Amino acid sequence: MRRVSRSRGATRSSDESSFDLETELEHLHPRNFGWALSCCGWDREEAADVLQTTYLKVLDGRARFGNRSLFSTWLYGVIRRTAMERRRRRTTRKILLLRHAREFVPTPLVSTGTLSVHAGRLQEALATLPRRQREILHLVFYDDLSIREAAEIMGIGIGSARVHYDRAKKRLRRSLGEEYQEGIKG
């Protein structure tokens, strides 16, 4: 089994202090699931599939940690790519099966059944944002990452990441409206 080492709360590969890759995946799992949900438009089944595929890729060695960043950052990138691959495949399938479109019942993009009103509204507002804007807000505010780390995960430059970040905040402010203003005052 491949082994990586922990560093600054995340991990870097090293020969000195190492531990199981599976243990590290398990340790990061809750955050991974949140990120997978965001990448999949809060479709829980799809997020679970994406996460399983990602874990198998990592454990089988199909996705290899190149030690060029934090392990958690790299893993987020793998989750994001896996979700995009599956989305592309699903789109192709829908096009090919277009004649059965009447029978196709799309799953709701946002399922806020178990969330409070505030959290549900935030999730709905996030769902209206473009993908990159949604991703950067999630990485910065949900995962407490810096804009630079978010840019690395998203595979874009730091300048583009800042632009997405600013636009995302403005759009989210507009979407949340009064509730947002009350939150600032309160």
Added chain:
Amino acid sequence: MNSNEEEDDLKAKFGELRAQQESGFPGFHSILDRAPRRTTHVETGWIKCDGWIPGLALAAVIAAFVWIASTGNPSLEERFFVDGPSAPAPFVLGQLVVGEWSMPTDSLLDLSALPGDGLLNELPEIGILPIQAPDGAQNESSKQRIPA
């Protein structure tokens, strides 16, 4: 509006969302050991495959097989040659190219006529056949009269 206040508020909102979402997440091992959803499962005798691409490929092969069987088994010549094997081949004689040659079929029934008689009878009607000089020009000396 202070940017720091705005970011703090967003962090609080996202923190609340994260706390509520994480409480309902499935565990690591339940994710790892879950059976993946299958879009198509094809299992016909000796063929076993998962996924929609093998299913479509198999359906395409079967459809092609049925189409070939339903249209009979035409020969390659009929399938690929537009004119078919019975199209008249052009008859080339020197610079004279006769694409369509017609001959009364009565002579074929005349058993006393020798093969080629019909051809010899037809040639005088063509008259003088110009023979092209190497430089492309024609002159009188190069014209030859075909004897009747």
